Amino acid sequence: MAFVGMLMSLGCLVCFIIVLIKLFQNEGALKGILGLICGLYTFIWGWMNATRLNIKTIMMAWTVLLILAIIINMMTGGFNYSVGTPMTP
């Protein structure tokens, strides 16, 4: 199950990279760096420009994979970040 979650995450990464390349090509280097730093911005930008750039299929795939990745990884404990973790010395 965890392996399936990793595959979903890999799919998300592939979609992210495809849209990130589009972001670099269409908006320039600085907005591309912003997209690299904040994947959420890349996701939102992708949907806002999906029709114009003909990437609606990729965005739909990314959305589905994202939801599945979150569900599966939560079930298997794949994402275990937390706020307030004690600092390492």
Place this chain on the structure above:
Amino acid sequence: MPAQSLFEPILTPLMRNRALTLVISGAAVLQIGLTSLGLQGWPCPILHLTGIPCPGCGLTRASVLLFQGDWQRSIRYHLFAPLFVFAFVLIAGSSVLPRSPRKRVIEATESWERQTGLAGIVLICLVLYWLARLLITQASFVKLIQG
């Protein structure tokens, strides 16, 4: 790739699009809310697949700590969190302000961006900061982000 100078505004084009600012603001509030409740927010596929934090990893948690008043721990998670929170306030503000004050805020922000190029400089410095953490303090950086 379109040619882009360091002094070309980055924030202002976002702020001019009210629909986009509403979506970004909503997503940011949801992300921070979920993280502060200890729930799953936007996952980083780079971190999950490779174990290596991306340049933005830790920003949400740093922002949550900043809102809780814990500046010291916030900056340890991510040094640039205060700047991103400031940018978020600008974006969120431009999504809800009435037309006239919104126009003044956007024009002031554009003027400031064109004069200083600060937005572009911050983004470049953020990537350099990430590289420095990765190369110099990788083990503690990864351990901090993975929780």
